[in-house]
Amino acid sequence: MNQFVKIFLSVLFLTTLVSCDEFLDVNQNPNSPGSATLPLSSKLSAALVATVNLETGTINQVGAFWGGYWGTNNDGINQFLDLKTFNGPEIRHQRDGILIWENTFNAMLYYKLIQQEAELKDARFYAGVSKIMLGWHFLRLVDIYNGVPFDDALTNTLSPAYEDGKTVYEKAMALISAGISDLKNTPAGSEAGADDVVFKGNTLSWIKFANTIKLRALIRQSEVSSQSSYIASQIQLIQQEGSGFLGKGESALIQPGYLETSGKLNPFWENYYRNLQGVSTSNREMIRPTVYLIDQYKLRNDPRLANLYTTVDGEYKGVLFGNPETLPNFERIATSAFKGPLENDGKPAAIFKRYNQPSVLMGSYESLFLQAEAVQRGWLPGSAKGLYEQAIQDSFAYMEVPASAFAAYNAQATVNFDQAVDKIERIIGQKWLALNSISSIEAWNDYRRTGFPDFPNSLNAPTPTSRPLRFMYPESERMTNNEQTNRMGSDETLKDPVWWDQ
Amino acid sequence: MNFYKTAQLLLLLLLGMSCSLVAQRVSVTGKVLDQNSGEPLAGTTILVRGTSEATLTDANGAFKIDVAEDAVLVASFIGFETHEVALAGRSSLTISLKENVNMLSELIVTGALGIRRSSKELGASAQVVGGDNLNQGKVINPLTGLSGKVSGLRINMYDSKVDPEIQISLRGMRSLSRSNGIDGRNPNAPIYVVDGVPIPSISRLNPNDIESITVLKGANAAALYGSEGVNGALMITTKSGQKGKGRVTISNTTTFSQVYLLPQAQTRFGQGINGVYSPAEYVSWGPEFDGTMKDFGGVLPDGSQPQMLFAAPTTDNRLGMFQTGLNQQNDVSFSGGDENGTYFLSSQYVKIKGIIPGDESDRINLRFNGTRRFGKLNTSYTVNYAHFSKSMTPDGPWITSYQLPANIDFSQFKDWRNPLSIGNPLNYFTAISGVRNPFFLAENFRQNAQQQVLNGKIELDYSFTPWLKAIYRVGLYSLSEETRNTTGKFAATGTRNVNGAVTDGTNSYRRLNSDFIVTATKDFGKFNTRLLLGQNLRTDDKKSTSIGSSNLLYPDLFNPDSRTGELSGSVALTQYRAAAAYGEFTAGYDNFLYLTFTGRNDWVSVLSPENRSYFYPGVSASFIASEALDFLNKSNTISFAKLYASWNKTGNVTLTPYQLNNAYSQANGFPFGNIIGFYPSLTNPNPSIKPEFVTSFETGFQLGLLNNRLNIDGAYVFSESNGQIFNANVSRATGYNTAYINAGTMTNDVVELGISGDVIHRSKLKWNLGFNFTYINNQVKELYDGATSRQNFRQSYAIIGRQYPTLIVTDYERDPQGRVVIDAATGNPLVAAAADTVGTLVPPYQMGISSSFKWKGLSLGLQFDWRMGGWMYSETIPRMYTAGTHPATVAYDRQPFIYPNSVIKTEDGTYEPNTSVYSAGDRAYWQRQGAVQSNTMAPSNFFKLRELNLSYNLPKALLGGQRFVREASIGFVATNLFIIRHKDNDQGDPEYLYNNTDGYSSFRQVPPYRTYGFNLNVSF
Incomplete structure (x- = not known):
């Protein structure tokens, strides 16, 4: 019966409609291209910019507050409260929280789609770069959340299974290695061009960068005694590969071609310095260096300080992180703000140089400090002192300090490598000064790993000794993948460290 | 040849008529x-x-x-x-x-496709709401007038802006999906059919144009509408002229709106931090009010220091943010007709002045309905034009005002342009707080829109023979909208800086709908049969264009041309096509037994070619016991009795166009010159998505007792929806935010009961009481990907075995006796790792009570609305905790305290009463409590007097002396005169849902209001 009715109705329909298919075939999107229309080059540039925006934005900001660099003046007393109070539940909040998990996985999706398409088209360069960047993001996620999905991540599995932090670390290392091997097998001429907004298709630079990411991951495990043989084997792999690490002057910078128009300025500039119309942003008006940070530069007569911050009556004035009280000496106008060209006679300053300055993914100085530490720990051959000094010199160069200032600086007992009692502390201390507001997340990572430098706690911490150890799993994940987050057990910000923090 | 003869006959008839004039x-x-x-x-x-x-x-x-x-x-x-x-x-x-009584046996309803049919033959439930009843509260949006009047129907007005929005649901939820279709209709909303033509929205319709609304409840009654009718249909019949003398009606309604039910706030502590007064602060964490004058804000540019009385307020200062709104409706209508044609012409002008200063809207409606008969051809046409314009501020002003200290008098902020005013953005506001002057926000941030809606239809109805008839009906709905959002430039540093911005947009949407229907009726002895076959075509075309700049050069010049930086803009074109063929066969036996079969096949453009055609059938039966059974027929008690049952299946596609493939777009500043960068959409597309199907069974009865003085009807419905098309939130570890899937199974058990009776029925004194009750038990039976629960929106979830959506909140860790566990180290209550499942966010029980009392010329109409059993949660409350304005924050005088009835967990895992660990009771402590979601929820039960209408018809004696005025009445109308809420609800009106969510109220919403005013009607 149904069949009969159906046939009858269809006939009726067809007699009245001449071309049914034509009538219905209107589902081609006239507004946006699909994946097939777009070349890989138009996707890689986008993915890399997404990564660096996240790195120099949210992630850098968390690190800057939790790594001892930033506090706020009285104007910002009600801002960044979740970070000042180490309020885990507030941070994981879907709406008002800090969405590192969500944004990172989105960025990883971009690479995953590139990787899949590149493997299909045998575009080795794109496959290699996307694997390296996926590795970068997995490592970051573990640093912040501990265990995360790896095998199930970025697949069609709607509720990906989590793996513990150590496993993800090791799998991410392997993924980066696979990326290096893709790059090594890239036929000449098939590299990316201008769309590789980091190294313009230079495979050697990419491999060095990849090795540096791996070194950073290994250094992170320095305090996990059970990992020593793993570390040794991985170091051996890097040495066998042979390209080395990012060296002096070799920073991983991202320059898509920032323009002097809103939304196209360097985002770090636009968020933390001045907008298109030259108006000082609210972040610049509220964020201030901590007293401790100022003191550390002062202690070393550090020439970088003058390029970093403005003065108040000739003095550098910091604030106390998490201070809940509005005291007169922490007024906006009584404290030092970020310095940029407008406060520097039009010359580029330490971290604010031009609206179109490239974004820093990883500075050469960070790579050099990592190498110095690895040498100091006996993992790599070479001179820890030499690498340490090169690193400072590169930081000076980045922060617009004349090279000539280095010798006097390095001669000081507070700086000189040879005079240091604890060499690791010295390396980390200088690394801390070099990465200030650039790759601030490393400051929090190093603090959790080594306890250096010993910057004061937030005055708004739940207890005087409690420090933030991690982010809780985000609410979005609790809501969509609850079984897995529950399986990972307690994820308290103040209680449950990530795997390498021992 | 035949036509020629007919014309001749017509001519003769006309001649005959004119002859009679000389009789x-x-x-x-x-x-x-x-x-x-x-x-x-x-x-x-x-x-x-x-x-x-x-x-x-x-x-x-x-x-x-x-x-x-x-x-x-x-x-x-x-x-x-x-x-x-x-x-x-x-x-x-x-x-x-003879007085009109609701003769159930004679009741005519407007069935699917606008075909009027006797309610007797309907195997599903339909309820008719007359125009007078609809307009009892003198509503501006016709949907609001239905609230509480129809069982199974839930209407929520959820905004107090000058263009309030409405949520509507009929017999519960069938779709998990929350996103609107191309026509802007929610997937759980019924279809709106005006004079036989489906249109996307009726909120721009003049309620006074409505003759009646037939609510076809559920897919069974609306089977012929197929997918669009899966949630039932609101069949709106607009007025038409009557044969006879022309009639002119003029009316005016003027009402005033006043804000009410603001969330409660503390009035003991003022601005500052840690108990210390701070003139620059806005949060209420300072000292207790002491009645002294204190410095307020910084020194003004002229060197003076403003001061403010630091004392508990005598009135709620937040009310200073609002004004009394004014709603005016002016109506004129003309109607008339003769033997061959009728006409109805109406116009309405509505002007609303909002409760937020500066917000206003107005609407002009024009309608022309006409009919004309040409022999066997009946023609009818309607044209409705609405012009709507609004100017309003976005959500900002209210967000600020509930965060400000209780002693702050808002009036001093109005003069914000004055550099010496404390309200100037350079003075008190923004520096520390990031909160802006609400009046600055209201005046400086504007959203303007002008909408024109043109809709109408042409209907040709031709009777070939007395038993064969064809109808062709084509309807157009066209919406064009011009929008302009502006932000005035206010140059300053940091958070005080406001970039000048303008966005100009145009949206046009056009929908054409045509139906070609052939009906044949044939009687065989006691059998009468009717066959209906039809075909439907629908095309939707939409274009949205926007252009703007967020870097304007001048404060008062809003043109994207006067800017620095680049122009921003976008264009989106969307097309949707659907076609359908349907049929219905009805057989009646001896006027007491009816059987109807329906079938429909849909073709839609939004699915892939292999999935886009789908068929579904239905069957229904109705039995008029009072005709069939002799003892009932003779009964004096029972005047009418009907039993009915129906079963049907309906396919539905809630997908919007272009969702089968991932669309890429440029973002993050791309393109940078020649460097392009495309990002995929973060919704995981699904090319193989299929239609969802709703199977629905309904049975019910209608009883007319005591000569129809008492009418009772009841229905039970069971519906099951399978494979819902759902844009599901998925783990972000998939890389995507959401994914399109065909998700699980959901059922609805619905019980509806309606009783209406004349308590008093005398010629001069009448009192009718009506009562309707609905119980909807919605259950999620199965979800996708093996999950037992899935997030819907924020704290609202779909959970297997529970109602959809269900509220899940974070709560404190508790011992087995339910006592809160305190962290001995910090004094903070511990938050439980697992969240707490609370209950449904949609009230499962609803009841409407109406009372109509008439005595001579005086009439009093009351409409009560009662809803029970649901939960709500508010996002305003956590922010009030943070700002220190929430009453809970002063419960312990801002001092350390021992959390009442709390416990400490000992090392061996047991719990002992807490007698010594103090909770801090300071700002950080209370802010943490605000983030514990169990503190921000409440049962959403309420009972309210939704409408009151007291009117007086001037006695005929007063009008008797003249022939000009036929009728005149004056009246008092009011809405929301009183409300009873659950004692735990100090958040607001449970009906106010944010942005089409369920049970969720946001700080962005403007709080509710009540209205009261006068109405005057004169007809000539």
């Missing part, structure tokens, strides 16, 4: 009486059929008229059945009019 005229006198009481009916219209000659009866019910001796008189009086009397040579006569 001899006589003078007739008469009297009109109420058949029931025998009392005279003053003001009855006596019309001479086929002419425009008419008169009215006087106070004694008497009339006198000069007419042709063979004339037919038509007597009509409101509330009575129209009666026709042939004069047949008489010169004096008495006409008795």
Whole structure:
């Protein structure tokens, strides 16, 4: 019966409609291209910019507050409260929280789609770069959340299974290695061009960068005694590969071609310095260096300080992180703000140089400090002192300090490598000064790993000794993948460290 | 040939009619009486059929008229059945009019496709709401007028802006999806059909144009609408003219709106931090009010230091943010007609002044409905034009005002342009707080829109033979909208800086809908049958264009051309096509047994070619026991009894166009010159998505008792929806935010009961009480990907075995006795790792009570609305905790305290009462408590007097002396006069849902208001 009715109705329909298919075939999107229309080059540039925006934005900001660099003046007393109070539940909040998990996985999706398409088209360069960047993001996620999905991540599995932090670390290392091997097998001429907004298709630079990411991951495990043989084997792999690490002057910078128009300025500039119309942003008006940070530069007569911050009556004035009280000496106008060209006679300053300055993914100085530490720990051959000094010199160069200032600086007992009692502390201390507001997340990572430098706690911490150890799993994940987050057990910000923090 | 003959006949008829005009005229006198009481009916219209000659009866019910001796008189009086009397040579006569009662056996409903049919043959439930009842509260949006009046129907008005939005749901949720279709309709909303033509929205319709709304409840009643009717249909019939003398009606309604039910706030502590006063602060964490004058804000540019009284306020200062709104409706309508045609012409002008200063909207409606008969061809057409414009501020002003200290007098902030005013953005506001002056926000951030809606239809109805008829109906709905959002430039540093911005947009949407329907009826003895076959085509075309700049150069010049930086803009084109073929076969036996079969096949453009055609059938039966069974037929108690049942299946596609493939777009500043960068959409597309299907079974009864003075109806419905098309939130570790899937199974058990009766029924005193009850038990049976629960929106979830959506909140860690566990180290209550499942966010129980009381010319209409069993949660509350304005934050005088009835977990895992660990009771502590979601939820139960209408019809005696004014009435109307809420709800009106969510109220919403005012009606 149904069949009969159906046939009858269809006939009726067809007699009245001449071309049914034509009538219905209107589902081609006239507004946006699909994946097939777009070349890989138009996707890689986008993915890399997404990564660096996240790195120099949210992630850098968390690190800057939790790594001892930033506090706020009285104007910002009600801002960044979740970070000042180490309020885990507030941070994981879907709406008002800090969405590192969500944004990172989105960025990883971009690479995953590139990787899949590149493997299909045998575009080795794109496959290699996307694997390296996926590795970068997995490592970051573990640093912040501990265990995360790896095998199930970025697949069609709607509720990906989590793996513990150590496993993800090791799998991410392997993924980066696979990326290096893709790059090594890239036929000449098939590299990316201008769309590789980091190294313009230079495979050697990419491999060095990849090795540096791996070194950073290994250094992170320095305090996990059970990992020593793993570390040794991985170091051996890097040495066998042979390209080395990012060296002096070799920073991983991202320059898509920032323009002097809103939304196209360097985002770090636009968020933390001045907008298109030259108006000082609210972040610049509220964020201030901590007293401790100022003191550390002062202690070393550090020439970088003058390029970093403005003065108040000739003095550098910091604030106390998490201070809940509005005291007169922490007024906006009584404290030092970020310095940029407008406060520097039009010359580029330490971290604010031009609206179109490239974004820093990883500075050469960070790579050099990592190498110095690895040498100091006996993992790599070479001179820890030499690498340490090169690193400072590169930081000076980045922060617009004349090279000539280095010798006097390095001669000081507070700086000189040879005079240091604890060499690791010295390396980390200088690394801390070099990465200030650039790759601030490393400051929090190093603090959790080594306890250096010993910057004061937030005055708004739940207890005087409690420090933030991690982010809780985000609410979005609790809501969509609850079984897995529950399986990972307690994820308290103040209680449950990530795997390498021992 | 036939046509020629017909035309000849028509001509002859016309000639005949004109001949009758010269027939001899006589003078007739008469009297009109109420058949029931025998009392005279003053003001009855006596019309001479086929002419425009008419008169009215006087106070004694008497009339006198000069007419042709063979004339037919038509007597009509409101509330009575129209009666026709042939004069047949008489010169004096008495006409008795029979009062209109709701004769269930005679009830005509507007069925699917706009076909009017006897309710007897309907195997599903339909409820008719008349225009008068709909307009009882003098609503501006017709949907609001339905609230509480129809069982199974839930209407929420959820905004107090000048263009309030409405959520509507009929018989519960069938779709998990929350995103609107191309036409802007929510996937759980019924279809709106105006005079036979489906249109996306009726909120721009003039409620006074509506003759009646038939609510076809559920897919069974609306089976022929297929996918669009899966949630039922609201069949709106607009007014048409009547044969006879033209009628002019003028009315004015003026009402005032006043904000009410603000969330409660503390009034003990003022601005500052840690108990210390701070003139620059906005949060209320300072000292207790002490009645002294204190510095407020910084030093003004002229060197003066403003001060403010630091004392507990005597009134709620937050009310200073609001004004009394004004709503005005002016209506004029003309109607009339003759033997061959009718017309109805109306216009309405509505002006709303909002409760937020500066917000206003107005609407102009014009409608022309007409019919014309050409022999076998009946034509009808409607044209409705609405022009709507609004100017309003976005959400900002209210967000600020509930965060400000209780002693702050808002009036001093109004003069914000003055550099010496404390309200100037350079002075008190923004520096520390990031909160802006609410008046600055209201004036400086504007959203303007102008909408024009043109909709209408042409209907041709041709009777080939008495048993074969064809209808062709084509309807157009066209919406064009111009929007302009502006932000005035305010140059300053940091958070005080406001970039000037403008976005100009145009949206146009056009929908064409055509139906071609053939019906054949044939009687075989006691059997009567009807076959209907039809075909539907629908095309939707939409274009949105926007252009703007967020870097304007000048504060008062809003043109993207005066800017720095680049122009921003976008264009989106969307097309949707659907076609359908449907059929219905009805067989009736001896007027007491009816059986109907339906079938429909849909073709939609949004699915892939292999999935886009789908068929579904239905069957229904109705049995009129009062006709069939002899003992009932003879019963004096039971006047009407009907039993019915139906089953059907309906396919549905809630997908919007272009969702089968991932669309890439440029973002993050791309393109940078020649460097392009495309990002995929973060919604995981699904090319193989299929239609969802709803299977629905319904059975019910209708009873008319005591000569139809008491009517009872009831229905039970079971519906199951399978494979819902759902844009599901998925783990972000998939890389995507959401994914399109065909998700699980959801069922609805619905019980509906309606009782309506005349408690008092005398000629001068009438009291009717109506009562409707709905219980909806919605359950999620199965979800996708093996999950037992899935997030829907924020704290709202779909959980297997529970109602959808269900509220899940974070709560404290508790010992087995339910006592809160305190962290011995910090004194903070511990938050449980696992969240707490609370209950449904949609009230499962609803009841509407209506009372209509009439005494002589006086009438009082009341509409009560009661909803029970649901939960709500508010996002305003956590922010009030943070700002220190929430009453809970002063419960312990801002001092350390021992959390009442709390426990400490000992090392061996047992719990001992906490007698020594103090909770801090300071800002950080209370902020943490605000983030514990169990503190921000409440049962959403309420009982409210939704509408009150007291009106007085001027006595005929007053009008009797003249022939000009036929009727006049004055009245008092009010909405939301009182509300009873659950004692735990200090958050607001549970009906106010943010942005089409369930049970969720946001700080962005403007708080609710009540209205009261006057209404005046005159007809000529």
